[in-house]
Amino acid sequence: MTALPKEKRSSGSKGDLVLKAVVGAAAVGVIAILVGLGVELTSGSWLSIKTFGLGFITGSTWNPPRDIFNVFPFILGTLITSALALLFGLPIGLGVAIFLSERAGRARGLGAALGSLVELLAAVPSVIYGLWGLLVLVPFMREYVEPTLKTYLGFTQLFNAAPFGLDLLTAGVVLTIMIIPTISAVSRDVLNAVPNSQREAMYSLGATDWEVTRKAVLPYARSGIFGATILGLGRAVGETMAVTFVVGNATAIPTSLISPGYTLTSLIVNQFGTTTDPLSDAALVEVGLVLFMLALVINFFARVLVWRMTRSTKFRV
Amino acid sequence: MTSINQTGRRQEWRRVFDRIMKGLVILAVVIAVIPLVLVVWDVVAQGLPAITLNFFTHNPPSPCSTGQIASGSAMCWGGILNGIEGSFLMVGMATLIAVPVGVGAGIYFSEWPESRLSFLSSFTNDVLAEFPTITIGLFIFVLIVETTRTFSAVAGATSLAIIMLPIVARTTEESLKLVPTTLREASMALGIPRWKTIFRIVISTGRSGLATGILLAIARAAGETAPLVVTAGYLNFPPTGLFQPTASIPYIIYNFGTGGDYANWTTTAWGAALALVVFMLILNLSVKLFIGRKFAGVRAEI
Amino acid sequence: MYPLMQAWINTYSYLQPNVQISYSAVGSGKGIAGITSGLYTVGESDAPLSAAQYAKLPANSTLLTIPISDSGIIPAYNLPGITAHLNFTGNVLAEIFYGSITMWNDPRIANLQSASVAAQLPAHAIQVYHRSDGSGTMYGFTQFLSDSNSTWKNNIGYSTSTLAWPVGIGCLHNAGVADCIATTPYSIGPLEIAYEIANPGQINYGAVRNAYGNYIVANLTNISQALAAGVRNGLPSTDAQWTGFSVIQATFNDTSDAYIYPVSTFTYALVYQDLSASYASTSQAQAVAALNFLSWVVNNGQSSAPTSSGSTLGYPPLPSSAVTLDNSLLATITYNGTPVL
Numbered sequence: 013m014t015a016l017p018k019e020k021r022s023s024g025s026k027g028d029l030v031l032k033a034v035v036g037a038a039a040v041g042v043i044a045i046l047v048g049l050g051v052e053l054t055s056g057s058w059l060s061i062k063t064f065g066l067g068f069i070t071g072s073t074w075n076p077p078r079d080i081f082n083v084f085p086f087i088l089g090t091l092i093t094s095a096l097a098l099l100f101g102l103p104i105g106l107g108v109a110i111f112l113s114e115r116a117g118r119a120r121g122l123g124a125a126l127g128s129l130v131e132l133l134a135a136v137p138s139v140i141y142g143l144w145g146l147l148v149l150v151p152f153m154r155e156y157v158e159p160t161l162k163t164y165l166g167f168t169q170l171f172n173a174a175p176f177g178l179d180l181l182t183a184g185v186v187l188t189i190m191i192i193p194t195i196s197a198v199s200r201d202v203l204n205a206v207p208n209s210q211r212e213a214m215y216s217l218g219a220t221d222w223e224v225t226r227k228a229v230l231p232y233a234r235s236g237i238f239g240a241t242i243l244g245l246g247r248a249v250g251e252t253m254a255v256t257f258v259v260g261n262a263t264a265i266p267t268s269l270i271s272p273g274y275t276l277t278s279l280i281v282n283q284f285g286t287t288t289d290p291l292s293d294a295a296l297v298e299v300g301l302v303l304f305m306l307a308l309v310i311n312f313f314a315r316v317l318v319w320r321m322t323r324s325t326k327f328r329v
Numbered sequence: 330m331t332s333i334n335q336t337g338r339r340q341e342w343r344r345v346f347d348r349i350m351k352g353l354v355i356l357a358v359v360i361a362v363i364p365l366v367l368v369v370w371d372v373v374a375q376g377l378p379a380i381t382l383n384f385f386t387h388n389p390p391s392p393c394s395t396g397q398i399a400s401g402s403a404m405c406w407g408g409i410l411n412g413i414e415g416s417f418l419m420v421g422m423a424t425l426i427a428v429p430v431g432v433g434a435g436i437y438f439s440e441w442p443e444s445r446l447s448f449l450s451s452f453t454n455d456v457l458a459e460f461p462t463i464t465i466g467l468f469i470f471v472l473i474v475e476t477t478r479t480f481s482a483v484a485g486a487t488s489l490a491i492i493m494l495p496i497v498a499r500t501t502e503e504s505l506k507l508v509p510t511t512l513r514e515a516s517m518a519l520g521i522p523r524w525k526t527i528f529r530i531v532i533s534t535g536r537s538g539l540a541t542g543i544l545l546a547i548a549r550a551a552g553e554t555a556p557l558v559v560t561a562g563y564l565n566f567p568p569t570g571l572f573q574p575t576a577s578i579p580y581i582i583y584n585f586g587t588g589g590d591y592a593n594w595t596t597t598a599w600g601a602a603l604a605l606v607v608f609m610l611i612l613n614l615s616v617k618l619f620i621g622r623k624f625a626g627v628r629a630e631i
Numbered sequence: 632m633y634p635l636m637q638a639w640i641n642t643y644s645y646l647q648p649n650v651q652i653s654y655s656a657v658g659s660g661k662g663i664a665g666i667t668s669g670l671y672t673v674g675e676s677d678a679p680l681s682a683a684q685y686a687k688l689p690a691n692s693t694l695l696t697i698p699i700s701d702s703g704i705i706p707a708y709n710l711p712g713i714t715a716h717l718n719f720t721g722n723v724l725a726e727i728f729y730g731s732i733t734m735w736n737d738p739r740i741a742n743l744q745s746a747s748v749a750a751q752l753p754a755h756a757i758q759v760y761h762r763s764d765g766s767g768t769m770y771g772f773t774q775f776l777s778d779s780n781s782t783w784k785n786n787i788g789y790s791t792s793t794l795a796w797p798v799g800i801g802c803l804h805n806a807g808v809a810d811c812i813a814t815t816p817y818s819i820g821p822l823e824i825a826y827e828i829a830n831p832g833q834i835n836y837g838a839v840r841n842a843y844g845n846y847i848v849a850n851l852t853n854i855s856q857a858l859a860a861g862v863r864n865g866l867p868s869t870d871a872q873w874t875g876f877s878v879i880q881a882t883f884n885d886t887s888d889a890y891i892y893p894v895s896t897f898t899y900a901l902v903y904q905d906l907s908a909s910y911a912s913t914s915q916a917q918a919v920a921a922l923n924f925l926s927w928v929v930n931n932g933q934s935s936a937p938t939s940s941g942s943t944l945g946y947p948p949l950p951s952s953a954v955t956l957d958n959s960l961l962a963t964i965t966y967n968g969t970p971v972l
Contacts, residue, residue: 045494053471077789105361132365133361135613174815223343223347250459250464262801286793303461391634391642565641
C-alpha cells in the first residue's frame with residue numbers, strides 16, 4: 013500500500029491520532045500477551061526452577077510423593093508422538109495439497125467438495141477425536157493392528173512389547189489426523205503461490221502432470237512446504253486433549269512404540285488438581301514453561317519459512 | 330529401430346508412473362477423509378441415543394451401575410444444561426473481549442503496515458495463533474486463578490479470549506487489505522478524515538470479513554478443552570457466579586468420557602460430543618456462506 | 632469417591648430443591664488447601680491431614696475430620712481357566728507389585744493356595760497394572776503394602792498423588808484398570824470394590840489375609856466390619872489431629888475380629904468446628920445447608936443408591952459406630968456460639 017497523504021484538518025488529525033493510538037494499543041497488547049505468557053510461566057515455576065535447575069529436563073524420575081520432578085520421559089514422549097505424526101501426516105497432507113492445487117482444476121466440483129471435507133476435519137474439536145480415539149481406535153489398535161505389528165516387526169525393540177492400545181503409536185495416529193489439515197492447507201497455499209509460468213514451461217517441454225509437479229512446482233515451493241511441516245510439528249507438540257485420552261499415561265521412559273507413554277501436554281492436564289504442595293504446583297507450571305519454549309522455537313521458525321514463501325502474494329498464511 | 334523402441338518404452342513408463350502417482354495422491358485424499366467419516370459416524374451412532382429434549386434441559390446424571398441403568402431409574406438420565414450455559418457464558422464473554430482488541434489490532438496491521446510495531450505484532454499474532462492452548466491456560470491459571478484462589482468463568486473466558494484474538498486480528502487484517510487503495514485515496518481526496526475513512530471501510534466489509542473472523546473464532550473457542558481444565562474447572566450446575574467454577578461442554582466430554590465406570594456417563598459424553606459437532610458444523614457452514622470468492626486465503630481450519 | 636459425591640448431591644437436590652451444592656472435584660491436596668484458605672465450606676479427603684498440613688491451618692482453629700464414606704480395594708486378576716479366589720497376603724502382594732515375584736506359579740504364591748488351586752497356577756509372567764493417576768484407592772492400597780513389606784515402605788511408600796510404581800503399566804481411573812485387566816490374560820491390578828459391585832461378575836479377584844489369619848474375599852459386609860474395628864481400635868478424640876490415623880493401620884494387627892477385610896479405608900469430610908470464624912468464610916445459611924447435607928449423607932445417604940431399585944454403586948455403608956461418631960462430631964459444630972444442627 014502506498015503511503016497516504018497526511019491530513020490537514022485539525023479535527024481529522026486528532027481523530028486519526030486517537031484511532032492510531034487505540035489500535036496501536038491493541039497491537040501492543042498482542043505482543044504483551046506473548047511476553048506476559050513467558051513472564052508468568054517463569055514466575056509461577058520459579059520454586060521448581062530453583063530446586064531442580066537443569067536436572068528438570070535431563071532427569072527421568074517423576075515421583076510426587078518424594079517431591080522429585082523431572083520431565084525427560086515426557087519430552088521424549090512429545091517428540092516421539094510428534095515425529096510419528098509427521099511421518100504419516102506429511103505424505104498424506106502433501107498429497108491432499110497436490111490434489112487440491114494441481115488436480116482440482118480438472119474436476120472442480122469433486123475437488124472443492126473434498127477440499128471442504130478436509131477442512132471440516134479441522135473443525136472437529138480435538139476432545140472429540142480423543143473420545144473417539146479412546147473408545148474406538150484404541151480397541152482396534154490393541155486387537156488388530158498392534159498384534160500384527162508385534163508378530164512381524166517384534167524383532168526390533170520398537171514393537172517388542174505387549175500390545176496395549178493406549179500407547180505412543182495410537183497417540184501418533186490420532187495426532188496425524190489432527191495435523192493433516194494444517195499441513196495440507198498451508199501446503200496448498202504455498203503450491204498455489206508457485207507462478208504458472210513454471211508449470212507452463214515444463215508442460216511445453218512435454219512433461220507429464222506428475223513430472224510438472226515434481227520438477228517445477230515442488231522444488232519452487234520447497235521452503236514453504238518445509239514451513240508447513242514445521243507448523244504441523246508445532247500443532248502436534250501442542251496438542252493436548254486428543255493425546256491425553258490415548259497415550260497411556262505412564263511416567264517411565266517408554267521402551268517401545270506400543271508401550272504407554274506421556275507427553276508434556278497430557279502430563280499437565282492429568283496431574284492438574286493432584287498437586288499437594290507449592291513445589292508440585294511450580295513443577296507443573298514449569299512443564300508448561302518447557303512446552304512454551306519448545307512451541308516458541310518451532311512456531312517462530314515455521315512462520316519465518318512460510319512468510320518468506322508467500323510474502324509476495326496477497327495471501328498471508 | 331532399437332532407439333525408437335527404447336524411447337517408446339520410456340514414454341510408456343513415464344505415463345504409467347504418472348498414473349501411479351496420481352493414484353497415490355487420490356489415495357492420500359481418501360486416507361485423509363476416512364477418519365472424519367468414521368468419527369462423525371461414531372459420534373452420531375453413539376450420541377443419538379442420548380439426545381432427548383431433556384438432554385438440553387437437565388444437568389448430568391448420577392453415576393449408575395449397570396443394574397440401576399437397566400431398571401430405568403430416572404436418576405440415570407441427564408443432560409448437559411450446565412455445559413451449555415457455561416459455554417455460552419464463557420465464549421460470550423471471551424468474544425466481548427477478543428473482538429474489539431482483535432479488530433483494533435487488525436486495523437493497525439492493515440492501515441499502518443510500514444511501522445515496526447506492525448511487523449513485530451503481526452508476526453507475534455501469527456505465532457500466538459498456533460500456540461499450545463494448555464500453556465495459555467496455565468498462563469491464566471498463574472495470573473488469575475492463583476490470585477483469586479478459585480476456578481472461575483472469568484479465568485476461563487480470558488483464556489478463550491487470548492485464543493480467539495489472533496483469529497479475529499488476522500481476518501480483520503486480510504479483509505481490510507482486500508479493499509483497493511483507490512477507495513481510501515478517493516475518500517481522503519474528498520476531505521474525509523483518515524479515521525472516518527477507515528471506519529467506513531471497516532463497516533462496509535463488516536458483513537462478510539469481520540463476521541467470518543468472529544464466527545471462526547467462536548468455533549475455535551467453543552471446542553477448546555485444555556485451557557478450561559486449568560482455569561474454569563467444573564460444576565454440576567449452571568453457572569453460579571463469575572468467580573465460581575463453571576462447566577463447559579468440552580469439559581463434560583473430557584470428564585464423563587474418561588470416567589468409564591458408568592455406562593450412562595459414557596453415553597452423556599457421546600451426546601455432548603454430538604451436540605458440539607453439530608454446533609461446529611453449523612458455524613463452519615455459515616462461514617462458508619459468508620466467505621464467497623473474497624477470502625480464498627482465509628481457511629476454516631485456523 | 633467423586634461419583635459417590637455426585638450421586639449424593641443429585642439425590643439430595645431432589646429432596647431439597649432449594650439447596651444447591653457445588654462440588655469441585657480436585658485432588659485431596661487442593662481440597663485441603665482450599666479448606667485451609669477458607670475457599671470451601673466443606674473439604675473432602677481420602678486421607679487425614681498430615682502434620683505439615685495441620686501446621687498450615689489458621690491459628691486457634693479446629694478442623695474436624697469426619698468419616699463419610701468408605702471403600703475397599705481388591706486384588707483383581709485375569710487368569711484363564713481359574714475361577715477360584717486366589718489367596719494373597721499383603722507381603723506377597725507387595726512383592727508382586729514391587730517386581731520381586733514375576734511368575735504366577737512362584738512358590739510364594741503357590742504356598743498360599745490349596746493344593747488343587749496351586750496346581751492350576753500357570754507358568755506365565757505376571758502383567759502388573761496399577762492406576763496412572765493418584766487416588767484414595769491407591770493411597771489405601773499402598774499403605775497396606777507399606778505395612779506389609781518393609782522394602783515397599785522404604786522405597787515407594789504411599790500417597791494420594793501419583794506414585795513411582797516400580798513395575799507395571801498405569802491405567803487411568805478405576806474403569807481403566809478394570810478394562811486393562813479384563814483384556815490382558817495373566818494380569819493383576821488393584822481395583823476399588825465399587826467397580827466389582829456395580830458390574831458384578833466381570834472381574835475375578837482374590838482374597839486377602841487379615842490379622843486373624845483368615846483369607847477374606849471382600850464384600851460390603853466385611854469391609855463395613857473392618858471399619859467398625861477401625862473405629863473401635865481408637866480414633867483420635869473429637870478435635871484432635873487425625874494425622875497418621877488409618878483404618879488399615881488400625882486393623883493391621885487386630886486379631887479380635889475374624890472376618891474383617893484388611894484393605895478398607897474411610898473417606899473424610901473436613902469442616903471447621905467454628906463456622907462463624909473469619910477463616911471459615913461461611914455465612915450462617917451456608918453453614919446450616921452444609922451441615923444438613925452432611926447429616927443426611929451420614930444418616931440417610933449410606934445406601935448410596937438412587938431412589939429406584941437396583942444394585943448399589945458399590946460403596947459399603949458406614950458402620951453404625953461411625954455414624955454415631957459422626958453425629959456427635961457434627962453436633963459440636965457451632966455458628967456464633969450455638970450449634971448449627
